Amino acid sequence: MLALEDPYAVVYRQIHAVASSDGEEVEILERSSCFGGGAWSLHHYSKGPLVVEARSVGEWFRYRVRAGRSDLALASSRRSAGIEAVAVRGDEVEITYAGLGGGGVGATVSRSRAGDVLRSSVSESGGGKVGRGTIVLPRRERIAVGVDDTDSKTEGATWSLVHNIAAKVDRPEARYVSHALVQLFPVPTKTQNCVSTVVEFAALPGKADPMLAEFRDLLERYTVSEETGMAVYRGFDPSPLMEYSQLCRTERIAYDLAIETAARTGTEVVIAGRGLIGALAAIPFCGRPLASVRPGE
Incomplete structure (x- = not known):
């Protein structure tokens, strides 16, 4: 008989954090396993106070954010999830997500199990609960290679x-x-x-x-x-x-x-x-x- 190992988790393939030299800005790059779910997140996350720019590039969803903490003022259907806090600590970047219902599932297990996550802590999520998840990523830098x-x-x-x-x-x-x-x-x-x-x-x-x-x-x-x-x-x-x-x-x-x-x-x-x-x-x-x-x- 077919069975699902975890029916409510759609785990991101990779998540990376590229930080500015002063640690004041971070670009979060999330490689989705489900474009529809990533598109829903993009819509809601882009409304967050810390987000400077949000866009999709193929299977990647990219959020340019300011370091800090914010009150997301979560509201069903209008702002159901978002990036609550970003901190650059030495060679690591700590990101906290929060969401209502299914958005809380995305904020917790779906991201905590992604490739290149160093460690994480998550709350219960799903149903009518507010879920929160914090992931810790290695701090990365951008390398652009041009060829012609x-x-x-x-x-x-x-x-x-x-x-x-x-x-x-x-x-x-x-x-x-x-x-x-x-x-x-x-x-x-x-x-x-x-x-x-x-x-x-x-x-x-x-x-x-x-x-x-x-x-x-x-x-x-x-x-x-x-x-x-x-x-x-x-x-x-x-x-x-x-x-x-x-x-x-x-x-x-x-x-x-x-x-x-x-x-x-x-x-x-x-x-x-x-x-x-x-x-x-x-x-x-x-x-x-x-x-x-x-x-x-």
Whole structure:
């Protein structure tokens, strides 16, 4: 006879916390096992006082929040669940969720059992009760890897190669969390569609270098271009590269500007072919694949 091990728990596959350097802001990334449940949470959680931005990116639900504690003022059907508290404590991030009824189940068991959770404490939930759950996650940093020009007129596709490499090097110390194709200005040297690619990792501080070395090795092995570019940005907010990116999306720019921009923004040049121009332009669109595919204006 078929049986359900836990009929009321839909456990998130992964949850990560990417913190700013000062610990004042955190982006919570939840990899859902049920999109419908994640969408319900997104609707209610986005109304919480601590939430600055909430959005879905495929199977990932992302909440940019301020550190602190708030009164959610839970109300059935209007604000049934939310993020009640966020605290950055050294190399850990503590998140408390609360919810009414089924929202309390999501706030407790569904998140406490997710991958990469270090430890948790939960109250009873379900029915008419208010459920609360606190999870503790390793503090992570954002690593954005921009790549361009890996193909030729006859073979290859940068976006697919970069995705496959990112999936291959994914590990607990550096989780692969997003992929975006970035539409660039159609320069004469383009292969076909003139897009670059950025992939994003949520990494434990100081633990990303082995992953990045493997990423570079695989990229150099499988690229079919002599002009491949690869750049790496480490930081909570890659927006310092957005002005350059928008320029690259609206006109043809010189290679020297890419080198100058990398130095000014602290972006590491890993492979310095002509594709570096587009690789840098991709980085500020990490985690925003719906915006990045639109032509620049």
